[in-house]
Amino acid sequence: MGTQSDVFEQFQTILREQRIHAVYQPIISLHDGGVMGYEALSRGPEHSPFHSPLEMFQFAEQQGELYKLEQLAREKAIQGSILEHEQQLLFINISSHVLEDPGFVPGKTLEILQKFGLRPNNVVFEITERSSIEDFTLAKKILAHYRMQGYRIAIDDAGAGYSSLQAIAELQPDFIKIDRSLIENIHRNKVKAYILETFVTFAQKMNISLIAEGIEQVEELAKLTQMGVHYAQGYLLGKPALTAAKVQDTLRTIIWQHRNVQGGNMTWHIGGLKTPVGIFHTKVLISEVADYFKRNQEAVGVVIVQDDCPKGLVMRDRLFQHLAGQYAYSLYWNRTIDSVMDASPLIVDEQVAVEQVSLLATSRAINQLYDLVIITSDGKMAGTASIRTILESITNVRMESARVANPLTGLPGNLQINRELNKRIKENETFHVIYADLDYFKWFNDRFGFQKGDQLIQYTADVMQQAIAFYGTPNDFVGHVGGDDFIAISTTLAPKLLCQEMINRFESGVRMFYEDVEWEYVFDRSGNQVRSEGVTLSLSLVICSCETPISLEHISQTAAQLKKQAKAHKGSIYCFQALGSQSPIGISSSERID
Structure with a gap:
């Protein structure tokens, strides 16, 4: 060196x-x-x-x-x-x-x-x-x-x-x-x-x-x-x-x-909110755009394009501010619109999630906060959405989700679960339904109290969602049936691996709820003593192949049968069966985490 x-x-x-x-x-x-x-x-x-x-x-x-x-x-x-x-x-x-x-x-x-x-x-x-x-x-x-x-x-x-x-x-x-x-x-x-x-x-x-x-x-x-x-x-x-x-x-x-789509969240794209807007070429005179705004009092803005691609935005109020000065008309009237347009408006593809667009829009400078959001399809002009429309749609969806969601976990309840299942059945493509149920939860609630019981329910909801985030796919769904019962709907290629992940995650954290208390027996719902280390997780995996017609009732009945089989075995476990094909019932025990 x-x-x-x-x-x-x-x-x-x-x-x-x-x-x-x-x-x-x-x-x-x-x-x-x-x-x-x-x-x-x-x-x-x-x-x-x-x-x-x-x-x-x-x-x-x-x-x-x-x-x-x-x-x-x-x-x-x-x-x-x-x-x-x-x-x-x-x-x-x-x-x-x-x-x-x-x-x-x-x-x-x-x-x-x-x-x-x-x-x-x-x-x-x-x-x-x-x-x-x-x-x-x-x-x-x-x-x-x-x-x-x-x-x-x-x-x-x-x-x-x-x-x-x-x-x-x-x-x-x-x-x-x-x-x-x-x-x-x-x-x-x-x-x-x-x-x-x-x-x-x-x-x-x-x-x-x-x-x-x-x-x-x-x-x-x-x-x-x-x-x-x-x-x-x-x-x-x-x-x-x-x-x-x-x-x-x-x-x-x-x-x-x-792409991550959190189970239970209602995710939709900004393209569903697009509306038509006035469009002008970059070299159109300012006077033409001003005349357009005068003829269309409801128009709050126009998009400036070149070869069908958006290049800028002109908002009504901002244009007339430009023209409000003493010599403004003579100064600006015969200039082209690209000289006064906003050359860096918010432009998003129609497939971007509405909530993501909301974050982008509301993080803009205060003078641009209420500007139209330009929506494209494959880079070409598709429409616009106002901030008011975006925020109202988010509010409405959240209110609807909150109205039918489980108040403890915030996950979708039975109405949304049934909608999601019917939607999957109509699509006629392979999907998997996982019903989850806690064993000896009543014993846990009686021994440790309702507050701890609620925390264990919330923990189970987190386990389901985190496992979906790891081994699920976009548009997978997690719902809360009620009490200690949950459901996941997934199109993963490895449904058994997903079940194993749920069990592993549950087992790795459930011990923290016991507060170092020791016991030899727990009690089942009938009050019978059962030798057990504590609360366990039973999963029913219904593999819906859709090779032959299936129904919501068929899925529910199969899951109930599998749940009964799972509860007959000691420890956390999952049982599975395929619907719409000739696959037999199978049973698999979990890997225990010491």
Whole structure:
């Protein structure tokens, strides 16, 4: 590598001659397989000791030149940006140490963005773990200033150390990037999966998006998609490059097949809310659009298109504000509409979930909060939806779900369960029904009290949903029949594995409800003493092959027979039978977890 003075001189030459460049690694949506954005990664000169960013930034920090290098890296990242449209994001790394540097002056990055035609809402500052934040008060003050301008914040390497968790709690980022150490072989490591489940639940409650890093295996991608992680990046999805990425069709198919749809939630797409809207070409005169609004008083906005693809949005109120000044008519009247349109409106595909669109829409700047949402189909203009329509539809569905849901678990009740079963029967495709029932629950309730009993019911509901998230498929369903009875409806290719997962999860956690109390016998519902270790789980698996007609009553009767068989065996167990085919009844015991 040469002497220390030679190395220092090489580094100074790199800074002086700006001899670094950026490469871009795609970040992929695990909802639709599209490219959400890119992380910009710096590279030094080839055949140089500083080609590796790790070596370069470590040396800069040792020499007190970190701020200069990071400022140069940000400029190069923005200058070479390969963003393909206004909705994509550019993730730019900044070390936490730089936040405390007096040279980190707000406004510098904005100047660079304006120079290269980007805006703050295209940029996410990704705070890396090169050093932990020492002054959170200062960091929050600096980041608040950037957020007001439209920038977003990501915390990198979550799960790799305490400092990143503290940064999440203090800074409340928009994105959390999950470290590769937690992602690697997650499809085989249940402890890692349980930890990530906690991140997913936390992110949902805090309206934070998760990005899983370092995806290298197809199985990792499938598992993360199934668990509800929002975005992913890694060599499997795309290596750092100088050009825009295209996700392989096979990987997009995997994402679509494993997209997470929480059991029991009513999920529907924004395409169901689209309504027609006025459409104008980018080179139409402003006067024509103004005349349209005057003739159509009910129109709140119009979409500006080129080759049937939306390019911008014009809201009625905003256009007439432009025309309200003393010389505005003469100034604007004969200009083309693209000179005043919003060139980066919210554009979503018709297959995006309504609740996801609601989150995107309500996170916009206050002056855009009530703008129309543009809906596309295969990239072409399809319609629009108003914020009022979106929020009203969510409210109505939630009210309907709450009205018929079980009040203890919030899962769909019998009305929705029957609807779902009838729907599956009409579709005439193979599906599986799993009825779950707790054994000796009455004994548990009598011994430990109703409050503990309710907690055990809620725990069982969680077990069912988590198992579905692991081994189920999109559009699987979990319902609460009542009391200690549950139902899952799945199209998984491995229904027995799904049952085993439910039993394993239940067995691994049920002991915590016993409070270290010991007993020799429990009592069944008839008051008879039974030697047992406690509450167990009986599952009835009805495999509905649909090769011959089946009915709701047939499914229910078969499940009842299987339940009786399961309860005749000791311990947690599942019994199965196929309907609509000639498969015989079979019985399988669970693997006990000690």
